[in-house]
Amino acid sequence: MKIQLERNLKVYPHRLRCVACQHPFYGSRTRVLLRHQHGEIVGDVCTDCLRQGTIHIQKQLKERAIALFKLPAIPDVSPSPQKQALELWELATGNFVIPPFYYWWWQRLLILVATTQDLEVARRGKGNFQSGQSKLPKITFTKEESPFGKDN
Numbered sequence: 032m033k034i035q036l037e038r039n040l041k042v043y044p045h046r047l048r049c050v051a052c053q054h055p056f057y058g059s060r061t062r063v064l065l066r067h068q069h070g071e072i073v074g075d076v077c078t079d080c081l082r083q084g085t086i087h088i089q090k091q092l093k094e095r096a097i098a099l100f101k102l103p104a105i106p107d108v109s110p111s112p113q114k115q116a117l118e119l120w121e122l123a124t125g126n127f128v129i130p131p132f133y134y135w136w137w138q139r140l141l142i143l144v145a146t147t148q149d150l151e152v153a154r155r156g157k158g159n160f161q162s163g164q165s166k167l168p169k170i171t172f173t174k175e176e177s178p179f180g181k182d183n
Contacts, residue, residue, distance in 0.1 A: 033128040036138040050074025051091035085127040092123035
């Protein structure tokens with residue numbers, strides 16, 4: 032398991048649910064994702080769980096897995112609570128890789144640069160749209176010509 036930062040592409044704050052504690056929280060410009068080693072996304076992690084560290088996240092995942100194991104099997108639900116519990120238990124008992132400080136700093140810098148570039152493109156696009164429009168050409172007719180062809 033690894034924790035990874037990504038740029039949130041949604042402009043407005045939206046509600047997410049923490050994969051560890053299941054509490055809802057509002058997303059920001061940066062998403063903190065929990066991923067499998069092969070890159071598959073498990074879910075978002077709230078800042079509270081992230082601050083408390085990987086041991087806390089693993090404990091939360093184990094508690095959720097135990098609670099799901101206790102639920103009765105429901106035939107029409109896919110995936111079943113037991114299958115979900117097994118997946119959570121696997122996540123909780125696996126190795127966590129937390130990137131070093133410089134990775135977090137670099138990712139946040141890249142996100143800031145990307146956001147700044149988006150704002151600059153939007154600013155230039157709007158400016159070019161307003162001032163970059165060419166005026167419509169003026170058509171003038173000489174006294175001998177009529178706009179509708181030959182004089183009738």
